[in-house]
Amino acid sequence: MTHLEKIESQSVYILREAHHHFRNLAMLWSIGKDSTVMLWLARKAFFGHVPFPLVHIDTDFKIPEMIRYRDKLALDWKLNMITGRNEQALQEGRTFPAGKLTRVECCKTLKTDALVNTLSGKWPRYRMDHATGKYVPDTNKEPYTGVIVGARADEEGSRSKERYFSPRDKESNWEVGDQPPELWNQFKTDFAPGTHIRVHPLLDWTELDIWEYIEKEKIPVVPLYFDQGKGERYRSLGCYPCTFPVKSTAKNVKEIIEELKTGKFRNIAERSGRAQDKEDGGGLETLRREGYM
């Protein structure tokens, strides 16, 4: 077996376990390369089908190409597409771009809070109507008890400590000092009422693995990852006020792989273009303890 075959098999195994154990299961799709690979792995696991909804938290500050790409794939692949957002904060302008919050606070408001309340069903969810391609209010308000997330262990410190199946308490908090044992692909699949489990099928994948798999499987990704002739491209996608393109002339997947293997990004961390990570010592750990992906 090749390395890619091995990690693919493990991710598929995890997705199938999640599908069996959680009836209210959803997959978070950030539209980025990682969660798109994860979505592809779900199609591998279930032989072309995706038997759970895809949830996208829309901060309203996503780069417009990302939303167009999301809706096209949702239609083409017949995905059960759900979106949620922090409507109140957006109306009141309680955001970093509007100047009222720091970057980390803005992440908490538009991403964490929106995520937690969309997952619990407290705030409205919108479901894509495949007949019209428009989003309509979703009638299902049941909380999702299993949430599949595309976190990778190599991204940053707190993610390197994650389990494949990671419990969150009633407030969506992560009890990082007291994680459950996880032996031989026996995962924590039972949980107390009101709590939920985050499922991480991509923990063993590196950024390079992701691109090599995209190349091998010919998975469509957002064109923002490629240089469109301006000598810059996005290495990691997020909200436009906090995510910056990197200088690079990689125009396709092959060139990105080359760049990561031997080129200029060989030794530079992927999230170096993400401003919120640097705001306080453990910015991302704090966010993640409170429920961030």
Added chain:
Amino acid sequence: MNIVIVGHVDHGKSTLVGRLLADTGSLPEGKLQQVRDECQRTAKPFEYAFLLDALKDEQSQGITIDTARVFFKSKKREYILIDAPGHIEFLKNMVSGAARAEAALLVIDAEEGIQENSRRHGYLLSMLGIRQVAVCVNKMDRVGYKQEVFDRIQKEYRVFLKEIDLEPRAFIPLSALEGENLITPSKKLPWYRGPAVLEMLDSFEKSPDISARPFRMPVQGIYKFTEDEDTRRIVAGRVESGSLSVGDSVVFLPSGKRSQIKTIEAFSAPKRTSVTAGHSTGVTLTEQVYVNRGDVMCRVKEPLPGVSSLLRVKLFWMGKRPMVLDRPYKLKVAAAQVSVRLKKIERVIDASELKPAAKKEIGRHDVAQCVLQAASAVAFDLMHDLEATGRFVIVDEVDIAGGGIILEMIEDGHDALRRQVTEREQKWDFSVVEPEERTKRYGHRPAFVLLTGKVGVDKKTIAKELEKRLFGLHGAATYFLGMGNLLRGLNTDVEQHRLERHEHVRRMGEVAHLFLDAGLIVVATGSNINDAELSELHEMTSREGMVVVNVGPNGFKSAVVDLNLDPVAGTEKNVRNILQLLKDRKILRDA
């Protein structure tokens, strides 16, 4: 390759890993400087361990709390280094890390010598089946790089490893802090002729290819997705050992059903006619048989796994409360899950002292050899034959609390009945409606809730109230199966005699089986049911969905009861408890 780094607290595991990353240029640009700056800002001395101990609590306490996965590359290959905590409090995290590894570095502080967790971790590595272990004697700088110190530790630890039947690959003296003997041989250790750490890592062997072993595929699910007029019925799982080809005859255990492989399915991949160990796959069958999740698919002509409800095992307990004889637990072996109880503790071992202790329960961090009694039969291998189907975990309520290996199968005396059930299942005329479709329609999985207890204990009131609640509140397809109705109808040809009791139980089981096949939650009561009768009912219904609720004094000797109720608690509370159990078992929706 996955390598775990274990050893006693403060013996320098994280420093070793941090230093390996730094000295092989595996860190992202600026990372080292960032940690140095951070240390300066907080007036802490710089430590390589901070590269790993990413959590705020870890840095403030100066210890590793949870395992970290770190990616690292040598000239030869790629590694995931799993840095495990050495503190006793976090032993479950160490075990989680070690269970993912193919080889291990066990770190011992040269100055402090062999400590409690040096031994305990060694024992657990051996029990978890990790055979490739190198012992790193760290902090040689603190003892002046003296050979006597190294030799003394080596001699003493070898004696211990011999006792637990673990042959180390090497003993390596080093100083992680000073970077001596990590990447290249150290000038400060002229008396040492063995490999440096990196050379050791590169010489570990990949786990042996298990494609030539008997074929095992634990069934993870049966998929029939009807979207886009997909008519395939796919049995999905991962091949844990052996290989399989189109046309092979297969048998599913413990149910014993047989069929033949029609196709091997895959999405967006070239058509294939065979599949080998390691791959997650799916197959369609020529002859439809109802297979349950958890069954193990095997090839007919190869050695088959054992099938029994009695297992002799060695287990390691991590639960906050001890494992005791009279509490029900869940046993998970590969994809199978059954209720289980501890039938007998044969010996409890303190893993750091290797001393047996006379104990009536298995405490946190104890290792025990014991006999487990499962509610119904499971298919399994012995750990020394096939690892993936030879190990298990124990779930206490909602938490994984124990892990272990299967040493031996014990006959449970149900072989004749099992053959009878297999024959019935083999010839079963299946409905065109799939079980999963029924589950979707009814909003719950099928179940057989049996209320047992002594004669005179009121079980029927609870059973009928349960039926009412299930039907009303939960909208379930449910039915109370009255024993009296059976006796005066279906069973009129069988005498009301104690000798004929067996036949009454058999008919009850078969009727319950029909209800389960129809997707219902069937509720029944049975007085003075004994251990043997209960296991027969389990065998006959052969589904995950049998739930045993005992009311009043528990008259079973060793059979597994899922819930014990006290009649004094009142019907309301007792029914609520059963409903909660059905949710925990994921029979009812979990919301």
